[in-house]
Amino acid sequence: MKNKILPFSVIVIFGIIFFIFYKGLEDSKIYTPDVNIKKEIPVFNSKEFFSGENVKSLSIFELDKFYLLNIWSSWCVPCRQEHPFLMNLNLDNEVNIIGMNYKDNLKNAENFLKELGNPYKEIFIDLDGTIAIEWGAYGVPESFLIYNNEIIKKYIGPLNQELVNEINLLIK
């Protein structure tokens, strides 16, 4: 009896793996934001990216303006894909893009901006990832659309043209 448990459990494990892959196929690859909507933004203190001076979240986000908080990192490959869209979004200037530099090496991050351009109005540093946790972020890249100190929409994963169009609609 004992030697039947092993094959049985192996088959069950592979069955579960099959099921998960199957569900993974069904999932559309378009990210649907359904969490953290209409939530007050957290209050935090951090350092400014270029100057290294202390900044408070209250001084970054003003009322009655649209902000896009973008969590990025130089080591994150999808951030590279996303960056041109941020650059384009920045051209319209109707939304202020704020960068949160996540668990990064500052030199690499600066080089990243030098190479691909800097779309951010302001960047602050989240060296150990704690601020991102307070925001409820899962990883990089991630973007939060903010109005009146409230998160209106959350985008997990890299932005693309479709999402940029959506953002443009929302801020009109």
Add this chain to the structure above:
Amino acid sequence: MIYSLIGYYSLIIGLIIGLSLFYFSYKNFKNSNILDTKILSFTFLQLFFVVISFLCLIFSFVISDFSNETVFNNSHTSKPLFYKISGTWGNHEGSLLLWLLVLTLFIFLFLVRTKNQPVKYKILTLVFQQIIIVGFFLFLIKTSNPFNYIFPIPTEGLGLNPILQDPALAIHPPVLYLGYVGSSIIFSSVLAATSLKIISTSWASHIKKWILISWIFLTLGILLGSIWAYYELGWGGFWFWDPVENVSLMPWLALTTLLHCILVLEKKSILTSWVIILSIATFTLSMCGTFLVRSGILNSVHTFANDPERGLFILVFLFILIFLSILIFFFFHKDNDRKSYSFFWLSKETAILINNWFMMYFLSVVLIGTVYPIFLDVVSSQKISVGPPFYHKLIIPFLIPFLLMMAIGPKLKWIKSQLEDKIYLVSFLIISILLAFLVLKNFNQNVLINTILISSALYLFFMTLRDFFVKKYKNISQNIAHFGFSLLILSILFNNLFATEIITNLKVGETFENSKTKIVFESVDQKKEQNYNAIIANFFISNQNGEEDRLSPELRIYNQPVIATSEADIKTTLMSDKFIVINLVQNQDFFNVRYQVKPFMLWIWLSVILLSLGGIVSFLQKRS
């Protein structure tokens, strides 16, 4: 037009032959004194028709027959002939046809070349291989027919993705596939041998050759892909831990472990469970790779085809194969290792076994890093990205005992051994540690882990180097491969530790200067080629040692489809590579310039070639 028809019907005939082979095998299996000649000729015919089909697709590409959907999607009249041909396998449909070609080629060669093995074993191997082949025929014909017809016939095609228009990448898929898909024959024959309970030392030395073939091609295929990524993706690295790179690395790790297990099996008739499981794992990991890349379940630079229907087909097929092999393994295989054999702690097989476990650990790290984000997404809709830091942190520390074991293991004897010549073992270790310490001290890179890591790599390096002179070519293949591996680790380490990088923005005529390097942006030229227009930037670079170089990186704008790429200019010397790449910054009149000096770059490539040379030598060696 006519080629598409011939190609398509060749596929149908191939499928019918595959199905009829089941019948012949069944008849022959019941009454099996000699292999039925019909089986051999039908297998040949199947190969023949797949070759015809493949040639038809190549011709369609060469004559730019845009009535063929695959050609329309992936080619263009203005492309050079070479890339028209390589475009054949640079897309989903064509690459699957190549899969099929390799599958049928290997089973034919297997039947012809296998002697001194039971007839039943040959037939059963054919049956398992035909299951895979028929599966792929159905997949190809049903979901990804390379000969789909479009009407009205377009006058021009959509073109080949420019980053694929590259000589290294043109031959990368065929070489990689020979290794990747070649492992199918190991899978089939292991299932056959397990069912017939004929796993023995003589079987091991017969299958070893096939493992070596797969291993050599897989190693070279990964190398080509890596070289391509180095100069084409333009980030100056050679390995990005991208999911698609990982899915080629995983079968390689499994196959390397299998190769070592088969050596033990050949000598001592132990580790049979290892051999069976690893053979199954190698091929299923290859299939799993195809699934991950072709289904669009993960997003990566390499995923070009996104079609859930295809994904579902491969997924179901993959799991049918997995369940089939699990059933065969548990039903037929009775493990006698434990009763008849106990490992002495100091012996060659123990050393191999220990390193096998390390290899399995590396494999699981890569597997988890690749697959876990998908799982997490499905189970909890959380998205995470796993990057190089994950792999580096989990793999690098464990390389130290792994390298030491690689150095000492081959010195041990089978069954039971004593460490002779302890003096030189210890003295080499001390020399390595001192040398590593000195090197790092000199360059102010004095981190403990680096010292230990370089020491252990140097240790393996010296031990294998010494054996070239002492051992009188007793086990030259193993020695070359291990020497290559030590060189690979050393080159990667030095490459990472001592690389320097300058990133700056320059206009034409400007100069960048720091204490060590001076970069002059001299001029900009334009160039017109058949398939792209290019801007060539000319740089003059000098350093404090008085070395002067002229480098000319390019920005290319391909015409079909319109995509801009940056081509790095690389000056390769024996000791270091000078790598420069430019990027256009939007709405600015300056270029972003990235200049890197990467020491020992060439040695990374050379050491991988050495590694596979070890395999080639072993393949050519006559059985002693």
